[in-house]
Amino acid sequence: MIVLKLKKGDILLLLIVLIAGISYFGLKFLYKDTAEKTAVISVNGKEYDRINLDKLEDEKTIHIDLGNGKYIDIVANDEGVHxxxxxxxxxxxxxxxxxxRVGESIVCLPNRVQIFIEGNEIPEVDIVSQ
Ligand SMILES: [Zn+2]
Structure with missing residues (x-):
C-alpha cells in the first residue's frame, strides 16, 4: 500500500488537491449548464454577426444582402433562430x-450562409487565489 508510506501532511495535501479538483470540475459543469447561447452567422465562411440569444429582449431580424438581388432574413427570438x-x-x-440548441445549425448551401448556435466560452476560475 502506497498510502501507508505517506505522511499525514502528504495525505492532507492530496485531499486538498482532490477537493480543489472536484470543485473545479463541479464549477465547470455548473457553468456549462448556464452557458449562454450565441447564434453565429457566417457568410462565405466569414463571420457576419453574433447574437446572444439569452440577452435577447425583442425579436431581432437580420437582413443580409447577398448581392444580385439575393438576400436572407434571419429571425432570432426567445424560441431560437430561423x-x-x-x-x-x-x-x-x-x-x-x-x-x-448548442451545436445545431442552419445551412443555406446555395447562398453560402451558415447559422450555428454555440455555447459561450467557460470562464476560467482561479480557485487557488480566492
Ligand atoms: Zn437556402
Whole structure:
C-alpha cells in the first residue's frame, strides 16, 4: 500500500488537491449548464454577426444582402433562430425551421450562409487565489 508510506501532511495535501479538483470540475459543469447561447452567422465562411440569444429582449431580424438581388432574413427570438425569408433555389434553410440548441445549425448551401448556435466560452476560475 502506497498510502501507508505517506505522511499525514502528504495525505492532507492530496485531499486538498482532490477537493480543489472536484470543485473545479463541479464549477465547470455548473457553468456549462448556464452557458449562454450565441447564434453565429457566417457568410462565405466569414463571420457576419453574433447574437446572444439569452440577452435577447425583442425579436431581432437580420437582413443580409447577398448581392444580385439575393438576400436572407434571419429571425432570432426567445424560441431560437430561423430563416424567415430567403432568395434560395432549394429553400432547405427555411425548411430546417427553428434551431435553439448548442451545436445545431442552419445551412443555406446555395447562398453560402451558415447559422450555428454555440455555447459561450467557460470562464476560467482561479480557485487557488480566492
Ligand atoms: Zn437556402
Amino acid at each position: 430563416v424567415s425569408d430567403v432568395v434560395c433555389p432549394d429553400r432547405i434553410c427555411v425548411k430546417t425551421g427553428i434551431i435553439d
